[in-house]
Amino acid sequence: QVQLVESGGGSVQPGDSLRLSCVASGRTFSTYAMAWFRQAPGKEREFIAAITWTCGTPYYAESMKGRFTISRDKDKNTMYLRVSSLKHQDSAVYYCAGTRGGVAGLETADYASWGQGTQGTVYS
Numbered sequence: 001q002v003q004l005v006e007s008g009g010g011s012v013q014p015g016d017s018l019r020l021s022c023v024a025s026g027r028t029f030s031t032y033a034m035a036w037f038r039q040a041p042g043k044e045r046e047f048i049a050a051i052t053w054t055c056g057t058p059y060y061a062e063s064m065k066g067r068f069t070i071s072r073d074k075d076k077n078t079m080y081l082r083v084s085s086l087k088h089q090d091s092a093v094y095y096c097a098g099t100r101g102g103v104a105g106l107e108t109a110d111y112a113s114w115g116q117g118t119q120g121t122v123y124s
Helices: none
Strands: 002-007 010-012 018-026 033-039 046-052 058-060 068-073 078-083 092-099 118-122
Touching: 002 092, 018 033, 018 092, 018 118, 033 068, 033 078, 046 068, 046 078, 058 068, 078 092
Parallel strands: 010 118
Antiparallel strands: 002 018, 018 078, 033 046, 033 092, 046 058, 068 078, 092 118
C-alpha cells in the first residue's frame, strides 16, 4: 500500500500561483502513475493531470492544459502541481492519487491510493 500526503494549499488572490506537493511513502516502488484531482463544494471530483512515475510522462485534462503543470521528483518520492493565474473557480480541495495499474487513467476508479486533500481557496 502507498500512503499519500498533500500539502501546499492555502488562501490566495486571483492571479496568484500555488505549488501543491504530494509525498508518497510505503510501497512506492510499485507505483505506476500518480495524479491530481480536485473537488469543489457540491461538485464531483475532477481529474486534472496524471504522470507516470518511472518516465515522468504527463497527461492533462483538456480543460486543464495551460495553467496546470504536473511534475515529480523520484528521489524525494514527491509529486507536484503548479497552478498559475488562479481564478475563483479553482477553489477546491486538491487530492493526489496513485495507482499500480498500467494506465494513467482519468477516472477516480483508476486509482487505489488517495491522500486526504489540501484546500486551495481563491478570494478577492
